[in-house]
Amino acid sequence: MKAQTPTWKKNLFILSIAVFIAGIAFSEIMPFLPLYVDSLGHFSHQELNFWSGLVFSGVFFVSAFISPLWGKLADKKGRKLMTLRAALGMAIVIALMGLVTNVWQLFILRMAQGIFAGFVSNSNALVATETPKEKSGQAMGTMTSAFTAGNLLGPFVGGALASIFSYRIPFLITGILLLICFFLSLFFVHEDNFQPSQNQQLTSSKGIIHSLKSPALIFGLLLTTMIIQAANNSINPIVSLYLRQLMPGSSNVVFVSGVIAALPGIATFLVAARFGALGDRIGTQKIIVGGLIAASIFFCLTAFVQNSFQLGILRFMVGFSDACLFPQVQTMLTKNTPIEVTGRIFSWNQSAMYIGNIFGPLLGSTISAFWGYSAVFLVTTAIVLLNLLLFKINVLRNLS
Template identity: 35%
Template structure:
């Protein structure tokens, strides 16, 4: 088997386990605070749960660029292993927490040392043949999506079976084993001497240089919008499902089913659309996927039954499956050599911003014009981003083809 395929298989499992570990606590976090950490007041429990869950994304947003800079200087694999082994240890320590402050501190540390995903993407982009880049990015994305979807389900099942603390021990052990497998199987050809000879730019200067590339700015905006538009309605989804369903019977099941529908189709479509993008170009798959995702927000705002909402979410997920793989492949295409790690880390930071801002802005918009307004606002933002992508990427693609024809 070719080395890039070995890298892809191992890092697919790594992405799955890391994302499952990050989301596994969602179903039982409040219960863990009540039963094991001594928080009894319902309002206090809800407040702690929100702060603890968000803490990971705050520090991840702040520290991702630093790890990206170091990966450009010392290699992607070492950053991958630093993050994997570090998160494994922190995850196990969460099982020994005795107060909410302990759990919050560990979540903040986990976000600080995170970076497995951007390091994986950067490593795959550096070791995969350009003709298979879309397929590799789509496959890698499917691993992350699978972990995100199945993580809460696994967490809920394991909580009833083995208890809350044991979940942290098991998750940490699996992440450790995935990192160990990556250490022995994953390989990259990284020239440290050449990397050391590159100008040692500060983080701010690196931001400025990448920010001057219009294609990258539009791609970072796509990543932000995906998280903003998909995470924003999630806290409100049970209320919307209750409004459509008309009864509280099986409300949690239907809310979870609707919430995961887009993720399921995304997981299926990502490798297929990634492979298609290798044939027709990532720019075109990205543009069509943006328009398709934007259009499908509109019927979600007009749904009259849960089944309609479920169908539209599932169809939308298929278009969303073409976004992240195309974005990652194009980031590699437009990023100057030697700055790939920083570019992917910046992209990961915009993802964290979307995770933080989405629920807040979604709640404000919902309180003003209803949850239907959240879907319509997301649709408008996707259309605007599609125009931006067309101006920066598709126009550049046409210009390059024209130059080649003249040559």
Template identity: 40%
Template sequence: MKIWKKNLIVCWFGSFVTALGLSQIAPIMPLYIKQLGVHNISAVEQISGIAFGITFVVLAIFSPIWGYAADKIGRKPMLLRASFGMCIVISTMGFAQNVYQLIALRMLQGIVAGYSTACMTLVATQTDKEHSGWALGVLSTASISGSLLGPLIGGYLDEILGLQFTFFFTGALMLVAFILTLLFVKEDFAASDKKVLSTKEVWHKLPDSHLIIVLFATSFILQLAFFSIEPIVTIYISELSRNSAHIALISGMAFSASGVASIISAPRLGKLSDKVGPQKVMLASLIIAGLIFIPQAFVKNSWELIILRFALGFVTAGLAPSINTLLKKITPDVLTGRMYGFNMSAFYLGTFSGSLLGGQIASHFGIKYVFFITSTLLILNAILVYNKICKKLNSGTTPLLKGHMV
């Protein structure tokens, strides 16, 4: 088996496990904050958004920094640093005594993390050119599926073992990712170009920086849409459910419905994007997702919400792979790693903004308005993609895309 295929397998599993572990925390965050002594519902909503999202804004800051370090010393050391660091920090969260310690540890997690970013860079730079688009699509599917399946496991663990065990189990998953990376990932870093360009030099070398900015914006909106509801979905389930004894488990199912749909849908949307072009899949997914968010505000029970979130995951499964495929095709090979680092920063900022926005809107206006605002943002993003990406690709004015797009 070729080295790039082995790396892809390990990175897929490591990204899946990492996302699985991190997302287990989402459905229990409000419950854990209550356990730490905060009982006012409005305060729980706001603190949940901050505690959940602060990790990702710190990640957005440090992702380019670790990307620069990866260009200097290699991507495998970054994988090992991130997985082992998260193992220690997340396990420590289980011993937090108050919300201030929890938030501080979430910030520290953002500093040491970045496993998925390093995986994306490693796969992009080490995979054969003719297979890079497929490989990046596969890797994106791992992160999406893991992040949306994790809450189901987290909710179940809380039901049988308690809130704190979820943090210890997540730490153990990070340790598994560290061991697998240490033993099986191979990187031919000696053959890489070790000349690291400044951010200004990188930007000047891009053939179409405006198109790349739109892709970054789409990554931001995609994550904002997914995570706007995550900090407060447990509270929403509490309002919808008549059986308060299984709130954590039902919340986990609501989170994970999109992940299950993504696993089913992603290969099919990948094949469709190969036929019609990833930009068309991206546009359709944004429009349909925007429409699906609206009825979520009017559901009468938890199962209706779960069904709608399943539909959401089904149509959005192709968004991240389409973004990564387009980035690969319009970016020179020597800049691919840096561009994925910046794109991951957009993802992390979207995650933070979504979790913070969702908590604040729910606290001040009500949970229903979270769905309305998120829907509006997705539709506006679809308009932007149509005007700035679809039209430009059809005109053939983007140099590196000539001969590559349908």
């Protein structure tokens, strides 16, 4: 008689499909979002860069403050409820973005999206808490690969839809994709082993910190997450505009933007699992250090590209460094966090991501408005090097 498949494996299978779909949904609108902003009014160069950064940051500003509240609720009521809340809420809000008539409406909806954000992080938290500890690295690697694969396809899908139809259609498609994620989670994900913690000390942040074996290690990892996200997202709002500068007069900017936006995902998808396995052998922290060094080199070189081909190569190389960073930080958090507070630790990590996502686009758009696009990559290089220094001080010291 064939043994029944464990619930954690079923959850991993379904949620890996769901985050793959969510990856497509979230990334398909990113390549042309600044161009969509440009279509909603008549903006000067500085105004366009300002609004692009503001629209990128709106969702993250709200989410940075709201995520810990959702994390606390997840530890009390279950992570599945949080995945349902996030998927359905974002499906509605993002679909409405395709109907806006001015940039203010788009900005307000991006802020509203932040209230419902967190589908992927809560899916990761559910998998982390339901999966046996000895399988956590494998499970988190699978989730990361699935989401990265979705991010890989999303820019192609979004760029093609925007080129064939209009900028508005991908927002409606995104809403449908997230609705599919909602129904997958509703009918096929089971949180059988969830039990609310009876420890009253774990209801407060102070109690959670006391429950950690090494609080300094956890907060060092959260700081690393924040700076990684700030560095990566200082570039995202200006990539398509930078490309338009490198391809003056070209009619293929939208499509090429989609291709270039997908290139880091291709590289990450190819090597993320292998870097994870290597980290299990030699130490995850060594993989993170290597990723920070590589990222600083690639970002610096990008400031001096002369054409879209050179930009594409370096963006592809950035994908290799990305595979060494955020997925590995999540792995370290999973292995160093008690299961009773995983939801809140992951929500804190999500808030750290969002804080980085807030300041990154604003930093990138401000620098590009006054000093040009190349300056953004040089400043990002400095941020990555600062991250490397802080990681070695705050994290590696607590592992020794």
